[in-house]
Amino acid sequence: MRLRMNAVLGGTLMALVLGTAVTSFFWTPANPLRIAMRARLNAPSAAHWLGTDEVGRDVVSRLMAGAGTSCLVAALTVLAAVVLGSLIGLLSGFARGWVDRVLMLVNDALLAFPGILLALGLLAVLGASQWGIVAALGLAYTPTVARIVRGAVLSIREREFVEASRSIGNSALYTMWRHVLPGTVSPLIVLATSLFGWAILAESALSFLGLGVPPPAPTWGNMLAAARPYLESAVWLGVAPGACIALTLLGVNLLGDALRDQLDPRSRPQ
């Protein structure tokens, strides 16, 4: 029962966030970039549900647009990490020997770095932009994916059906694609879900530090950063993006748990 609650709650939250993100590409209540200096720091009202910010932009619109940016960045990050990490993990697990050792040495060295620190360093080189963040975070998360995929590959390649595939004359590449890769999908889905959450959090943190998506484009992180000086006079400026981040992460984690329970029968409660 607890299980299904997780799935329902997590699913609803994520659907809301993703729905908002997609909507924001077509429509927001007001232009999130339009400055109105006469309506600075307005409290929530019928016209502006969550008030306006320090230069009079509508907070609801900015939150929606921020959801769009954050989700896009996070999704692209996860995509990059999953593709790159799967390739490395697959190669490493299937080739074994010195290929595996070299790949995993580099991988473990990267893994020893905190992801956000690695991203900070890379961003300093690449420059702060949406694509810079995707590249930096994608690279930072690749080692985790590679580890998981390699582990799955190592266990699957010992199964007899992989040997059977060789025995009927299939090439190693085909065997990998047709028999080994599909077996890594369920752990990958679970990992990708939590990576999505980490990416949103990391992107917010980077934006908060001023290394994220550059202004005036809104993200939850840079909204939070901009709200800091006004926290006493305009609480909603900080609370709204903070709550968005927190709820999104909650949704992602609940959904991830539910997915893991669904896909991995061993962790299913008896």
Added chain:
Amino acid sequence: MSIALHPGRPAPAADQAALLAVEGLRVGAGGFRAVDGVSFGIAPGEILALVGESGSGKTATGRAILGLLPPGLERLEGAIRLEGEDLAQVAPARLRELRGGAIGMVFQEPMVSLNPAMTIGAQLGEALALHSTLSREAQRAACIAMLRRVQIADPEGCLRAYPHEFSGGMRQRIMLAAVMLPKPRLLIADEPTTALDNLAQAEVLDLMVELARENGTAVLLVTHNLGLVARYADRALVMQRGRVVEEGPARQVLTAPRHGYTRLLVSAMPQRLPRPPRAEGEVLLEARGLVVDYPGRARLFRRLPGKRAVKGVDLQIRRGETVALVGGSGSGKTTLGRAMLRLVQPSGGRLLFRGQDVTTGPAREFRLACQIVFQDPYSSLDPRQRVGEIVAEPLRHEPGLSAAARAARVAETFEAVGLPGMDRRFPHQLSGGQRQRVAIARAIVRRPALVVADEPVSALDMTVQKQILELIRRLQEERGFACLFISHDLGAVAEVADCVLVMQDGAIVEQGARDAIFDAPAHPYTRALLDATPRLVP
């Protein structure tokens, strides 16, 4: 090793108080009944065999006695009296006291029933500490005496060792020692030797029966193998679909079965039927001085010494004939089989296919003409593919086959293995026997010249074994492929082989025509294998 049927003991008198009495046991869930109204008794010191195939409810019956049913199954009704005390009614604490104390249990998988992270000593001590008041020294002494009793060399060293340091047979003997230490009055042994080869099986079961007789322990032996019933049991209970269909003294049940199902089981025991003599065909595949080495494990600065699994084997397989390769676990027979197909690269010697050297290089024609059937049909089929796709896959390498021709070939092959129209199913929707049929279909769909069958029936029930062996024989007659049949079970070998090679410790110790090997074995290892083979008439 003794092979004689144990001296026929008089059947326990009816008035003798039963040690265990099971009355009207029903186990199930929802509308499903795994055990449907089973009643039986065990007298003190008696050995009762509970015989049946997968799904007959024999395991659920054994487990219900100790309240150890797997999740999803529960005891619905019935009484289980141990010396008058109804185990179905007692408090969980009392049941725990009985488990491992008055009632011991040996499970099927010695690999998983010993804890890999605990030393043998700690695991042996566990049961004693729970169920006796001996001092630590006395416990240790009892453990060592018991390990010596189950013929473990160096019992002191064994106490400090971990389970992975022992072979399957030794582990099962250690398990037996652990269970017998508290001197239980009843031992429930659930397929205790199914994972072992015949030699280890005979060793473990001989010991189990001796220990039980010494301590006056009654044994409930749950098994699908009638040969074991003949050899060890006083009385037998045959179960089918949750019900007892026949009960009686073991000898009578086996030699004069009354129920149709028992007769079916008895007839499924492997038999050696005359094989038509065959003309000597050309040599299809030949190994000359074949050697396979496994490299040692790489440690930080050195490489541990490797193992020579196959030590210079000469072997010829002629067109259309069945060559059986027999030997215990670790004899190198599986490695040799893999090396014959170059699934394992030989490290020495030569491999000739139709006179061509195929030891190295792509040898494409050879690869496509030789196929393999694996032991475990649960692991050898990709769970994500439909069985139709699985069987069609080898045809990828058949040039010039249209999609329609391919589909026709797959359908025809499914027909041939007795699974018409099953191609849309997934492996998990099939039974073990059906899966092995799919694996056979995959091996023959490309019309190979040789099929290596690595223990193709040892994971299956007896009646299913019989069907699969018959299937292989029929397909061979129809299609004329040769077969290298690898097995530890001489019973199965007797049914299908033209000639037999006996392998011990990486080398062939005896070879010859089937009847010569079975009737006049020359090598002591061959004789030991023959003696250990379960059969109805000793």
